[in-house]
Amino acid sequence: MKALQLTAPRQFAPFVLPEALPPAAGEALVIIHAIGICGTDVSGYLGKMPFMEYPLVLGHELGVEVLAVGEGVTNVKAGDRCSVEPYLNCGHCHSCQQGCTNCCESLKVLGVHCDGGMRERMVLPAVKLHPRNTLSYEQLALVEMLGIGCHAVNRANVSAGESVLIIGAGPIGLTVLEFARLAGAEVSVWELGQARRAFVEQNYPGVTVLTEPPAEQCAQVVFDATGHAESMAETFRYAKFTGRIVYVGITKVPVMLDDPLFHRRELTLLASRNAVAGDFHRILELIEAGKINTEAWISHRAPFDELPSTMMSWVTPGSGVVKAIVNVS
Numbered sequence: 001m002k003a004l005q006l007t008a009p010r011q012f013a014p015f016v017l018p019e020a021l022p023p024a025a026g027e028a029l030v031i032i033h034a035i036g037i038c039g040t041d042v043s044g045y046l047g048k049m050p051f052m053e054y055p056l057v058l059g060h061e062l063g064v065e066v067l068a069v070g071e072g073v074t075n076v077k078a079g080d081r082c083s084v085e086p087y088l089n090c091g092h093c094h095s096c097q098q099g100c101t102n103c104c105e106s107l108k109v110l111g112v113h114c115d116g117g118m119r120e121r122m123v124l125p126a127v128k129l130h131p132r133n134t135l136s137y138e139q140l141a142l143v144e145m146l147g148i149g150c151h152a153v154n155r156a157n158v159s160a161g162e163s164v165l166i167i168g169a170g171p172i173g174l175t176v177l178e179f180a181r182l183a184g185a186e187v188s189v190w191e192l193g194q195a196r197r198a199f200v201e202q203n204y205p206g207v208t209v210l211t212e213p214p215a216e217q218c219a220q221v222v223f224d225a226t227g228h229a230e231s232m233a234e235t236f237r238y239a240k241f242t243g244r245i246v247y248v249g250i251t252k253v254p255v256m257l258d259d260p261l262f263h264r265r266e267l268t269l270l271a272s273r274n275a276v277a278g279d280f281h282r283i284l285e286l287i288e289a290g291k292i293n294t295e296a297w298i299s300h301r302a303p304f305d306e307l308p309s310t311m312m313s314w315v316t317p318g319s320g321v322v323k324a325i326v327n328v329s
């Protein structure tokens, strides 16, 4: 079957993979229909992911169809359309025992730590498939990304009427925005890029879009979705006394924390990593009920065979990509 391998930074190579084996007990064989391209894929493509090893098959935002299931599988059946939870966890470490499958101590994320879904078919643990036959494969491919925002907002336990500041309105900031809005929060977004600000203004009428740095103590909950160490350090200033701060973005660089401010305001600092199965279920319901409409996010599409020639144009600054989708079949 056809597959695409990232052999080195900026180099996709089409190659032929042996046909997937029939699914064993607890597994399902799936057809990959739609693949979302996200910041992780872009960083890997550009060679900016320090722990990513080449060659690697990318692809962790997947909309798939079940072709066959192995023994004992009851949550999905042949023909089901599913979103894939790409976080392969061990099931027995400290995190897994507490149900925190999102931060398993030996977590393997498909397409990041091990080969992912840029191929025609693959075998996956059936428990990582979340079916919803009323949704399109493109919608299903967006669920994982939405999970990032869903989990982050859950981490901060955002409630109705709370003031929320989101720093950065890239795709991850937008997912946080979706769930902060659903929680009934008063949301402000600070984004330096004019095109991204315009996107928020156009698609989220009730949201305040800031062009200037936010005022001190403007929000009860501050989300950093930039992944920039300096921005992450600054979040403390924007939090009200007793406020919460969630780092959704990641940096390799140490973040300098203003401890006197942290203590005086008795702030709570939270990390947010990936998402859990319950987030996937909730998101599928919300999309089905029309409470999340991500149609506007899909700005670019390409057929699978054209990805090697198209990817560079998507990662070039000024490309205007919000979300790009690869259609496999």
Ligand SMILES: [Zn+2]
Residues within 6 Å of the ligand: 037, 038, 039, 040, 060, 061, 144, 145
């Ligand atoms: Zn992603």
Ligand SMILES: [Zn+2]
Residues within 6 Å of the ligand: 089, 090, 091, 092, 093, 094, 095, 096, 103, 104, 105, 106, 107
């Ligand atoms: Zn584990």
